[in-house]
Amino acid sequence: MKTGIAFWKKEWMDLVRSGKAFLLLLISAVFGVMNPAIAKLTPWLMEIMSESLQETGLRVTEVEVDALTSWAQFYKNMPMELLVVVLLLCGIFVQEYQRGTLVLALTKGLSRRSVYLAKTLMCVLTWSMCFWMSFFITWMYNSYYWDDGIISNLWTAAVLFWLFGIWIFLAMVFFSAVAKEIFGVLAGTGMVLLISYVAGMFPKIQNYLPTKLLEAQTLLTESAVPEDFYPAVITAVLLAAAAGLTGMIVFERKRI
Amino acid sequence: MNMLEICHISKRFGDKQVLRDVDFTVPEHAVYGFVGQNGAGKTTTMKLVLGLLAADSGEILVNGEKVSFGENPVNRYIGYLPDVPEFYPYMTAAEYLNFCGAITGMDLQECKKRTEEMLALVGLAGEKHRIRGFSRGMKQRLGIAQALLNRPKLLICDEPTSALDPVGRKEILDILVSAKEQTTVLFSTHILSDVEKICEQFAFLHEGKILRQGSMEEMRKSCGQAGFEIELEREQDAAKLLRQFPEGIQRGGAYVYYEPGKGQQMEAVLAWILGEGMRIRKAEKCGLTLEALFMEVVGK
Ligand SMILES: Nc1ncnc2c1ncn2[C@@H]1O[C@H](COP(=O)(O)OP(=O)(O)OP(=O)(O)O)[C@@H](O)[C@H]1O
Ligand SMILES: [Mg+2]
Numbered sequence: 001m002k003t004g005i006a007f008w009k010k011e012w013m014d015l016v017r018s019g020k021a022f023l024l025l026l027i028s029a030v031f032g033v034m035n036p037a038i039a040k041l042t043p044w045l046m047e048i049m050s051e052s053l054q055e056t057g058l059r060v061t062e063v064e065v066d067a068l069t070s071w072a073q074f075y076k077n078m079p080m081e082l083l084v085v086v087l088l089l090c091g092i093f094v095q096e097y098q099r100g101t102l103v104l105a106l107t108k109g110l111s112r113r114s115v116y117l118a119k120t121l122m123c124v125l126t127w128s129m130c131f132w133m134s135f136f137i138t139w140m141y142n143s144y145y146w147d148d149g150i151i152s153n154l155w156t157a158a159v160l161f162w163l164f165g166i167w168i169f170l171a172m173v174f175f176s177a178v179a180k181e182i183f184g185v186l187a188g189t190g191m192v193l194l195i196s197y198v199a200g201m202f203p204k205i206q207n208y209l210p211t212k213l214l215e216a217q218t219l220l221t222e223s224a225v226p227e228d229f230y231p232a233v234i235t236a237v238l239l240a241a242a243a244g245l246t247g248m249i250v251f252e253r254k255r256i
Numbered sequence: 257m258n259m260l261e262i263c264h265i266s267k268r269f270g271d272k273q274v275l276r277d278v279d280f281t282v283p284e285h286a287v288y289g290f291v292g293q294n295g296a297g298k299t300t301t302m303k304l305v306l307g308l309l310a311a312d313s314g315e316i317l318v319n320g321e322k323v324s325f326g327e328n329p330v331n332r333y334i335g336y337l338p339d340v341p342e343f344y345p346y347m348t349a350a351e352y353l354n355f356c357g358a359i360t361g362m363d364l365q366e367c368k369k370r371t372e373e374m375l376a377l378v379g380l381a382g383e384k385h386r387i388r389g390f391s392r393g394m395k396q397r398l399g400i401a402q403a404l405l406n407r408p409k410l411l412i413c414d415e416p417t418s419a420l421d422p423v424g425r426k427e428i429l430d431i432l433v434s435a436k437e438q439t440t441v442l443f444s445t446h447i448l449s450d451v452e453k454i455c456e457q458f459a460f461l462h463e464g465k466i467l468r469q470g471s472m473e474e475m476r477k478s479c480g481q482a483g484f485e486i487e488l489e490r491e492q493d494a495a496k497l498l499r500q501f502p503e504g505i506q507r508g509g510a511y512v513y514y515e516p517g518k519g520q521q522m523e524a525v526l527a528w529i530l531g532e533g534m535r536i537r538k539a540e541k542c543g544l545t546l547e548a549l550f551m552e553v554v555g556k
Contacts, residue, residue, distance in 0.1 A: 001357075002361060003359045003361050006358030007359050010344070010355055013346065013347070013351075014346065017346035018346060100338070100340070100342040101342045101344055103338060103342070104336070104341065104343070104356070104402060105359055106308075106328075107359050108329065108331060108335075109331040109332030109333075109360060110360070111327060111329075112326065113327070114359075148518075190369065228315065241399045252326050253325070253326040255308070255309065255310075
């Protein structure tokens with residue numbers, strides 16, 4: 001336990017000194033500010049556009065923006081943030097295999113489980129911090145500028161999307177235990193995502209797939225109820241746990 | 257007691273048989289030389305001991321406990337210096353050693369103290385830069401420091417001196433010798449003079465097989481009497497020498513070699529040369545060196 005924490009501290013040092021921590025903070029802040037900013041600027045942009053559009057004979061009606069516009073932007077942008085965080089962290093295992101830096105830690109008797117858990121925890125925490133930071137920034141602006149009262153299930157929707165990210169990250173950790181190179185990690189994770197996405201075309205199983213969580217924003221306008229997402233939540237949690245556990249078993253027997 | 261027992265280990269990579277029935281033991285507090293040419297399988301053997309590779313057959317015991325592939329708790333007894341050690345480039349040497357102490361469960365105070373001791377020992381005490389900018393020799397030194405940090409019972413060094421200058425090499429050999437009080441050292445090399453200098457025991461590995469093993473003393477004894485060679489300044493002197501002591505073999509120019517066991521004593525020959533007032537360029541006793549033995553064993 002103590003030794004695992006020591007290794008986990010090293011992961012933080014890695015994140016900070018490689019400049020990734022700064023980059024992640026910056027990106028999360030930008031993604032947080034961007035949503036209300038876009039919402040706020042929309043009417044103004046429309047006005048400019050409408051002038052040029054009027055010449056072509058089109059009439060633009062006044063656009064109404066509210067908290068919902070900003071939250072819609074949020075859910076549109078979050079997959080992009082998730083992608084960026086995945087890209088920044090996808091080397092967390094593989095880079096050590098390739099550099100050979102794990103050899104010295106493991107040949108000192110540090111348990112492989114500690115290494116695996118420290119890195120997994122690192123991924124989960126980093127994603128959580130990035131996501132919730134963007135969320136809180138957007139939330140602050142939104143409640144300052146508009147009436148947040150029109151939004152339903154604000155927190156539930158956010159938790160669902162966060163959970164989707166956790167699922168992706170555990171898939172990434174699993175493929176990091178299996179693969180030797182970054183390509184394997186990204187291809188594996190991408191494939192899992194693609195399978196879930198394609199399977200979503202069959203209405204019968206649609207509601208059971210983790211990719212269903214990407215529709216979390218439908219909760220905001222009450223065009224869906226939280227109960228609709230329960231099956232997807234259960235599959236996402238089970239799959240993430242299974243990926244985490246099998247990854248650990250693979251990692252304990254991996255040639256490093 | 258034996259610190260390391262390697263029992264009938266075989267290993268193949270694909271269709272290449274890298275180790276065949278390798279079998280030797282390293283007693284406690286020994287300095288054991290593991291000698292072999294490039295590609296003989298030294299690194300592979302060491303990785304098997306550390307559980308980094310799985311053996312096809314046979315078993316390995318460290319401190320009486322069985323080594324397992326993958327998660328290998330036996331590693332807590334071992335300090336390992338790989339042939340090319342790799343560290344986290346964003347740390348300083350002291351930070352790295354503190355990290356090593358922490359992941360082996362050392363307490364903070366002890367860890368700080370050991371780090372300073374080790375850095376002083378390998379000559380990196382004043383080094384404040386990050387490892388990113390270290391030369392190969394500096395990395396090798398840090399590698400030794402991290403291997404010795406938590407007082408391992410078995411120290412495994414894979415060619416510890418290969419990246420070092422002559423002074424550094426001597427320093428590291430001295431460290432290995434002094435480490436033997438507390439630990440057992442197994443080190444691989446293809447520098448035979450290093451083995452002669454510091455090892456009590458050795459094993460020759462050739463194409464995955466142990467061809468010869470034993471103690472240096474036995475080896476020296478079994479080699480019996482030594483021959484000697486003399487190089488004179490002038491060729492005509494060599495001819496005169498050969499007339500006086502005809503057992504010698506002239507090997508080009510003023511270079512004469514006397515085989516062992518032909519009855520000539522080096523001292524007697526030298527006394528005669530000095531009496532004649534000849535000038536000597538070089539006189540050397542050629543004990544049957546490890547190198548000669550190695551060449552013989554390898555069959556070249
Ligand atoms: N991962 C691997 N896959 C396939 N072959 C390997 C692998 N590792 C080593 N070998 C082969 O095993 C043989 C022994 O390699 P090893 O590294 O043990 O030699 P060595 O004695 O340490 O040599 P050197 O003095 O050059 O360090 C070599 O022929 C090498 O090609
Ligand atoms: Mg080698």
